[in-house]
Amino acid sequence: MDQTRTPYFDVLLDYVDSGVIPFHTPGHMQGRGMDRSLRDFLGDNVLAIDLTQIRGLDDLLQPEEAIEEAQQLAAEAYGADNSFFLINGSTSGNQIMMMAALNPGEKIALPRNSHKSAMGGLIMSGVAPVWMKPEVDVGLHMDHTVTPQTVRATLDEHPDVRAVYVVSPTYYGATADLEGIAAVVHERDLPLLVDEAWGPHFRFHPALPIDAIAAGADLSINSTHKMLGSLSQTAMLHHKGERIRVDRLKSVVKLFLSTSPNLVLVASLDVARKQMATEGAALLSRTIELANDTRRRLNEIPGIYCFGDDQVGRPGVFDLDPTKITITVKALGYTGYEAEEILRRRYNVQCELADLFNCLALFTIGTTQDAADRLVYGVKELSREDRPIDVFSPSGVLERRLETGTYNLPSIPPMRMNPREAFLADTEIVRFKESPGRICAEVITPYPPGIPVISPGEEITPEIVAYLDLEKKAGVRIQGPYDSELRSIRVVR
Ligand SMILES: Cc1ncc(COP(=O)(O)O)c(C=O)c1O
Structure with a gap:
């Protein structure tokens, strides 16, 4: 297929160009009815393509035309048999995967550190969990992934499990040995579902960990919005092979979609896929280089540790996404929460998350050298500061x-x-x-x-x-x- 095409975005642009007079939702009528303050801020272009699924714009719930083509392009780009555009994040992806793969009352093996949307999946599907313990690094105070050995032991102990679900990568970028896990799971002809919310970029660069579909997953989800260029809430669900019935999968996907999807979001998925398929390797090379260089600079700062390849091979860290930088501030005597607050208040740098010992900085194709320099500067200054008095400090407990x-x-x-x-x-x-x-x-x-x-x-x-x-x-x-x-x-x- 021609990966330079963006069939869905093009259809929306054609609609705008044709000057159709709208008598349809959304009620703002391409911006005309919107309060000026928001309209001026958003701009006419965004509002012009905030349309409903009228004739010619296809239907996300029953795609047959441009959305179908856009999803096929995505499937090809991700090496899947079928890809589905989601507009309620990987949150809905987790719920869909469980409802598509299992019947109420059946058992699924899943890690105890699964995202809370996996619990939503269990609640909606009526599927029963068999919890697997992820590997935990006490020194870094963080949980990693489950190993193939844990998966095997769980399946030996619970032969009535009907599907295995794993999270890979973790928030901090550690990935599971997905090929090893897929081998164990497929030995028993069970489906493997992978929450790859944090890995939509893996497929597009050889220096990144193997992606879930390539490693053998039957279903996987990507929060495209987390690491690529699409808008918030957008995600994709990928399907491969025969273990999951595609007719059931399609019916479940429909259950989770609004009948009024935001078409700007849908178009942003189409364009993000094109961007990755055509320029992903080059863009990600730059990102990986910038992240690695920044990690090296941060590691030169006294009291700062940012783990990297040194962690690979430890339990639960089969591979690592280099675009995530975990800044461990423990040796400075700060908690991660304090460091995050100081970086924001004094240096105007906002991290993705903080925990007890760490702040997590995300590097994506949108991160600039200038931004990386600001981060390094802030952390350098942080390492020189006296312990703060204007943020909370950890209690004795x-x-x-x-x-x-x-x-x-x-x-x-x-x-x-x-x-x-x-x-x-x-x-x-x-x-x-x-x-x-x-x-x-x-x-x-x-x-x-x-x-x-x-x-x-x-x-x-x-x-x-x-x-x-x-x-x-x-x-x-x-x-x-x-x-x-x-x-x-x-x-x-
Ligand atoms: C591992 C994991 N899965 C799923 C989700 C849900 O993704 P979304 O925010 O796209 O709904 C998240 C969100 O942070 C996550 O970390």
């Missing part, structure tokens, strides 16, 4: 926790109900301290390491309550509960 290595998570509690049943059950709110013995109805995840300590359907144990209490006192951010202070918790009535 936190330091004790780190010293004593209580990073090790409590054991996964017994599952009493399927996550969907627990989530949808009649619930009540009880005091957290009095919750042991009750069945949890929500997901509770301290960051870091971002691994749910308890999730819907699991029994709350005294060990869990004690652990989460410690995390709270340490000032660790706890995501997921209805009561963000975790003084109370939603349980099954």
